[in-house]
Amino acid sequence: MDFQRYNQAEQAQIAQxxxxxxxxxxxxxxxxxxxxxxxxCVNDFTTKSVTSxxxxxxxxxxxxxxxxxxxxxxxFGELSQQMTPPGSPQ
Amino acid sequence: MDFQRYNQAEQAQIAQxxxxxxxxxxxxxxxxxxxxxxxxCVNDFTTKSVTSxxxxxxxxxxxxxxxxxxxxxxxFGELSQQMTPPGSPQ
Amino acid sequence: MDFQRYNQAEQAQIAQxxxxxxxxxxxxxxxxxxxxxxxxCVNDFTTKSVTSxxxxxxxxxxxxxxxxxxxxxxxFGELSQQMTPPGSPQ
Amino acid sequence: xxxxxxxxQAQQSVNPQNIAMAEQELDMVTxxxxxxxxxxxxxxxSTEYQQNDLSQGESVCIDRCVAKFFDVNAKVGEKMxxxxxxxxxx
Amino acid sequence: xxxxxxxxQAQQSVNPQNIAMAEQELDMVTxxxxxxxxxxxxxxxSTEYQQNDLSQGESVCIDRCVAKFFDVNAKVGEKMxxxxxxxxxx
Amino acid sequence: xxxxxxxxQAQQSVNPQNIAMAEQELDMVTxxxxxxxxxxxxxxxSTEYQQNDLSQGESVCIDRCVAKFFDVNAKVGEKMxxxxxxxxxx
Numbered sequence: 001m002d003f004q005r006y007n008q009a010e011q012a013q014i015a016q017x018x019x020x021x022x023x024x025x026x027x028x029x030x031x032x033x034x035x036x037x038x039x040x041c042v043n044d045f046t047t048k049s050v051t052s053x054x055x056x057x058x059x060x061x062x063x064x065x066x067x068x069x070x071x072x073x074x075x076f077g078e079l080s081q082q083m084t085p086p087g088s089p090q
Numbered sequence: 091m092d093f094q095r096y097n098q099a100e101q102a103q104i105a106q107x108x109x110x111x112x113x114x115x116x117x118x119x120x121x122x123x124x125x126x127x128x129x130x131c132v133n134d135f136t137t138k139s140v141t142s143x144x145x146x147x148x149x150x151x152x153x154x155x156x157x158x159x160x161x162x163x164x165x166f167g168e169l170s171q172q173m174t175p176p177g178s179p180q
Numbered sequence: 181m182d183f184q185r186y187n188q189a190e191q192a193q194i195a196q197x198x199x200x201x202x203x204x205x206x207x208x209x210x211x212x213x214x215x216x217x218x219x220x221c222v223n224d225f226t227t228k229s230v231t232s233x234x235x236x237x238x239x240x241x242x243x244x245x246x247x248x249x250x251x252x253x254x255x256f257g258e259l260s261q262q263m264t265p266p267g268s269p270q
Numbered sequence: 271x272x273x274x275x276x277x278x279q280a281q282q283s284v285n286p287q288n289i290a291m292a293e294q295e296l297d298m299v300t301x302x303x304x305x306x307x308x309x310x311x312x313x314x315x316s317t318e319y320q321q322n323d324l325s326q327g328e329s330v331c332i333d334r335c336v337a338k339f340f341d342v343n344a345k346v347g348e349k350m351x352x353x354x355x356x357x358x359x360x
Numbered sequence: 361x362x363x364x365x366x367x368x369q370a371q372q373s374v375n376p377q378n379i380a381m382a383e384q385e386l387d388m389v390t391x392x393x394x395x396x397x398x399x400x401x402x403x404x405x406s407t408e409y410q411q412n413d414l415s416q417g418e419s420v421c422i423d424r425c426v427a428k429f430f431d432v433n434a435k436v437g438e439k440m441x442x443x444x445x446x447x448x449x450x
Numbered sequence: 451x452x453x454x455x456x457x458x459q460a461q462q463s464v465n466p467q468n469i470a471m472a473e474q475e476l477d478m479v480t481x482x483x484x485x486x487x488x489x490x491x492x493x494x495x496s497t498e499y500q501q502n503d504l505s506q507g508e509s510v511c512i513d514r515c516v517a518k519f520f521d522v523n524a525k526v527g528e529k530m531x532x533x534x535x536x537x538x539x540x
Contacts, residue, residue, distance in 0.1 A: 135335060
């Protein structure tokens with residue numbers, strides 16, 4: 001994304017918006033991770049607390065999810081830069 | 091959630107925001123319920139109107155969904171209070 | 181939906197809001213389409229580029245998805261008009 | 271000549287609550303539409319994707335699916351009004 | 361008498377950042393609740409819909425499911441703080 | 451000295467439409483990223499969770515999955531421009 005075409009005052013406001021959204025995006029990643037790992041790992045409702053087996057599964061799931069997101073982010077960044085931005089001269 | 095740390099003017103604005111969101115949350119619960127009960131109960135597309143069997147299923151589904159949400163809400167409230175709020179003295 | 185009960189200034193603002201939302205709705209339809217057709221059609225990760233078989237599938241999926249949305253839209257419009265708007269005299 | 275913007279906007283006052291209500295109504299209708307597109311796609315469209323057009327069977331299924339979704343939506347709405355003793359929004 | 365609106369609002373200044381923080385907190389709690397409703401419905405509720413009430417087994421399952429979701433949420437939170445060295449939000 | 455806020459903001463005027471456009475662009479990219487994370491997790495990650503790291507196979511799968519998702523996104527975009535005769539957003 002290229003916000004160079006906007007003036008400085010606009011860029012300042014956009015930067016603030018990005019910062020605000022980053023927090024939101026992080027919280028969303030976190031909630032997605034929790035829900036996915038819960039769904040994949042917790043299936044025993046004969047106990048009230050998370051079992052050690054479930055906890056181990058959640059740990060691996062959380063690690064994998066974060067590494068997955070990071071790897072997608074790296075590829076995403078590379079591929080985004082290769083794309084010709086719309087409206088730019090070809 | 092504890093909004094005591096905010097001043098009165100802020101609390102008034104937050105209260106208004108909560109009220110506005112409650113309506114939104116209710117509408118969302120309602121739409122989720124409709125979609126879930128439709129997906130679980132309506133599978134016969136040889137007729138144009140909901141069959142009596144489908145209607146009975148939707149009725150039970152709606153009742154269960156509401157009771158489920160209520161029960162989750164009760165447990166959620168209890169567990170939220172037990173949690174040490176972030177930033178409070180331990 | 182009937183916005184006749186609002187005054188002209190309000191209707192102008194509502195019209196602007198609708199226009200803004202239409203763009204958002206279109207982008208959302210587009211993303212839903214891409215994700216659905218990707219999920220349904222792309223399952224071979226031994227290659228880096230989309231295969232011709234996958235591409236043909238995506239093409240058919242996109243066409244079907246758009247025609248489906250259009251048809252739902254037509255029925256939706258008809259049924260919405262038949263409904264008695266809430267709050268109107270019966 | 272008015273000092274505060276165009277003459278038109280100054281003649282009528284916009285009630286922000288009306289705008290908020292219109293927005294909520296709009297969002298609800300859009301949400302309903304999106305959920306129907308989603309549910310009826312899953313119920314009616316074969317993911318084999320052998321042709322670009324909707325088959326006769328798929329088309330009929332979509333029509334009935336939309337009608338039944340409206341039906342379920344209305345029935346659940348009535349049910350919730352009875353339970354909550356709630357008034358429909360004006 | 362103040363020229364700028366009611367006396368009450370004029371006495372205290374509203375810090376928009378505080379309002380934004382309160383909104384974020386509220387949205388997070390609502391999101392958590394909705395995810396729990398969703399996951400625990402899938403884990404605990406039989407979609408046969410043979411009765412309008414929650415069965416004894418379903419009720420117990422919901423209680424444990426909510427408790428375990430809180431558990432997983434807390435454990436993942438700790439884990440991410442260790443990894444990121446992040447501070448919990450005040 | 452300006453009567454209306456800081457000197458900086460007063461020198462350049464912020465066009466709210468530009469801010470709205472930047473926000474829409476940002477939201478689209480974030481949405482695309484989230485959908486890729488989601489789809490590629492389902493396609494590539496084994497939910498057995500036997501290790502904390504991505505396996506070699508999972509890593510390769512993610513790289514190809516992201517590339518293919520971009521491919522499908524672009525192909526569907528072209529298709530929709532041809533159909534609608536629409537202009538790409540500037």
